[in-house]
Amino acid sequence: MRQGVSGAVYGDGEEVMAKQRLMGLNGDEAVAYATKQVNPDVVAAYPITPQTIIVERFSEYVADGEVETEFVAVESEHSALSCSVGASAAGARAFTATAANGLALMWEILYIASSLRLPIVMAIANRALSGPINIHNDHSDSMGARDSGWIQIYCENAQEVYDASITAWRVAEHMKIQTPVMVCLDGFTLSHTMENVMTLPDEEIQKFIGERGFLTVEGHMGEGELRLNPEMPLTMGPLDLQDFYFEHKMHQVEALKDSLEYIKDVDEEWAKLSGRKYEYVEPYLMEDAEMALIGMGSMMGTIRHMVDELRSEGVKAGMIKLRLFRPLPVEAIKKAVGDVPVLGVIEKAISFGAPASPLMEELMTSYYHDKEKPMMANYVVGLGGRDVSPDIIKQAYTSLEKIKETGKVERLSTYLGVRGE
Amino acid sequence: MSQKRAWQDLPKGAVSYKSSMDYKTGDWGVNAPKIDYDKCIKCNLCHFFCPEGAISVRDDETPEVSLDYCKGCGICAKECPVQCMEMVRK
Numbered sequence: 086m087r088q089g090v091s092g093a094v095y096g097d098g099e100e101v102m103a104k105q106r107l108m109g110l111n112g113d114e115a116v117a118y119a120t121k122q123v124n125p126d127v128v129a130a131y132p133i134t135p136q137t138i139i140v141e142r143f144s145e146y147v148a149d150g151e152v153e154t155e156f157v158a159v160e161s162e163h164s165a166l167s168c169s170v171g172a173s174a175a176g177a178r179a180f181t182a183t184a185a186n187g188l189a190l191m192w193e194i195l196y197i198a199s200s201l202r203l204p205i206v207m208a209i210a211n212r213a214l215s216g217p218i219n220i221h222n223d224h225s226d227s228m229g230a231r232d233s234g235w236i237q238i239y240c241e242n243a244q245e246v247y248d249a250s251i252t253a254w255r256v257a258e259h260m261k262i263q264t265p266v267m268v269c270l271d272g273f274t275l276s277h278t279m280e281n282v283m284t285l286p287d288e289e290i291q292k293f294i295g296e297r298g299f300l301t302v303e304g305h306m307g308e309g310e311l312r313l314n315p316e317m318p319l320t321m322g323p324l325d326l327q328d329f330y331f332e333h334k335m336h337q338v339e340a341l342k343d344s345l346e347y348i349k350d351v352d353e354e355w356a357k358l359s360g361r362k363y364e365y366v367e368p369y370l371m372e373d374a375e376m377a378l379i380g381m382g383s384m385m386g387t388i389r390h391m392v393d394e395l396r397s398e399g400v401k402a403g404m405i406k407l408r409l410f411r412p413l414p415v416e417a418i419k420k421a422v423g424d425v426p427v428l429g430v431i432e433k434a435i436s437f438g439a440p441a442s443p444l445m446e447e448l449m450t451s452y453y454h455d456k457e458k459p460m461m462a463n464y465v466v467g468l469g470g471r472d473v474s475p476d477i478i479k480q481a482y483t484s485l486e487k488i489k490e491t492g493k494v495e496r497l498s499t500y501l502g503v504r505g506e
Numbered sequence: 507m508s509q510k511r512a513w514q515d516l517p518k519g520a521v522s523y524k525s526s527m528d529y530k531t532g533d534w535g536v537n538a539p540k541i542d543y544d545k546c547i548k549c550n551l552c553h554f555f556c557p558e559g560a561i562s563v564r565d566d567e568t569p570e571v572s573l574d575y576c577k578g579c580g581i582c583a584k585e586c587p588v589q590c591m592e593m594v595r596k
Contacts, residue, residue, distance in 0.1 A: 202518055323520075
């Protein structure tokens with residue numbers, strides 16, 4: 086079983102693994118279990134399919150006294166995130182989770198959380214946005230939130246979900262970052278599918294997480310920690326008009342840019358503790374690849390399977406899994422892509438009226454000024470939970486093969502697996 | 507708000523580094539109340555009604571208007587039960 090491990094196991098493999106416990110967890114349970122071990126001060130959440138199990142399991146931990154968390158059963162997702170913002174502003178560790186329309190209802194608060202620099206962690210069980218109503222997986226929900234100033238990590242399997250649900254706190258609370266983080270897991274495919282997950286003991290997680298740190302800021306009463314404290318009053322979130330708003334947005338630009346430098350330090354530290362090393366970008370058989378797909382989430386496992394199958398047929402296929410979408414690790418992506426002549430960007434999201442899907446647009450933008458760049462084609466798949474089968478992936482590689490032979494990208498964007506195409 | 511700082515020098519989290527006391531809004535309005543202290547009955551309704559907190563109460567219990575913050579809305583003059591306040595140009 087592959088557990089999102091891309092490199093060598095750190096330290097003495099056996100020693101690292103000896104203290105770990107193998108559990109059968111689905112993606113949602115992996116989030117809930119990791120969050121139990123983190124023991125945040127406040128969890129405010131509203132259940133929505135396919136995130137429901139996270140809230141159910143966590144409320145069980147609360148009821149059973151396994152955590153010290155204040156669990157707030159709110160009346161909507163807007164309130165769930167608002168409550169998290171309030172708690173985080175008061176200095177608490179705040180966690181929430183949602184999906185699809187729940188995330189849509191949080192919209193305005195997403196921007197408030199990130200601009201106030203509140204290190205909230207939120208799990209997203211990725212689900213198609215209504216309408217028409219659909220409860221199954223695609224990335225339209227979190228992709229729509231890509232400009233909200235949150236860091237976004239996309240997971241391939243339940244192990245990655247567990248690991249990211251812990252490292253996300255260190256990323257969010259990193260003194261150079263101080264920005265909220267979304268841990269994205271594909272609805273049902275990950276959220277409801279039980280897998281083997283290696284877990285660490287509670288005390289190791291507590292030690293890894295440590296205490297929350299606060300930025301020092303200059304308030305109207307002088308310097309103090311960036312949190313609401315009656316001893317040191319501070320105004321958070323006041324009216325910010327033409328003369329200051331733009332400058333404050335630059336702070337967020339800087340935080341997301343800087344986070345690229347520091348997220349890897351957290352991943353490195355986690356690797357030493359858990360033996361599982363994560364990269365922003367994880368290439369597979371790219372050294373001699375003549376065509377490759379790049380994408381995110383659970384379908385990358387299917388793609389890896391198809392790469393193996395194509396290789397056994399003599400086709401030099403490769404793939405690149407992107408784990409971090411915000412901030413987009415452009416340099417790491419280019420390094421992984423290398424000099425592969427044809428690159429397919431496969432994505433479970435659509436942007437109506439745009440030339441291509443979001444990741445495709447950003448990659449083309451990143452490559453625009455480069456002299457050497459791959460021919461690129463966009464494949465939109467799996468909307469509304471449509472199965473991204475090995476056959477669909479094969480169609481994408483066949484299309485890439487044709488591009489390589491003809492030297493021409495006939496269609497920038499192709500919809501695979503939809504009737505009528 | 508004369509000297510504005512570059513974004514690098516501003517506190518993170520969009521925290522306000524100045525008090526609202528430093529932000530004088532008196533020049534926003536045209537009028538301000540003029541008080542006839544002979545008629546004033548020291549009820550201090552104007553102090554309570556002022557939406558800006560621009561009317562304070564002196565030791566002798568009579569009101570005093572701060573022109574640094576008064577926006578000239580006229581609520582005080584409207585509410586005064588003995589009509590001792592008149593709105594005049596600043």
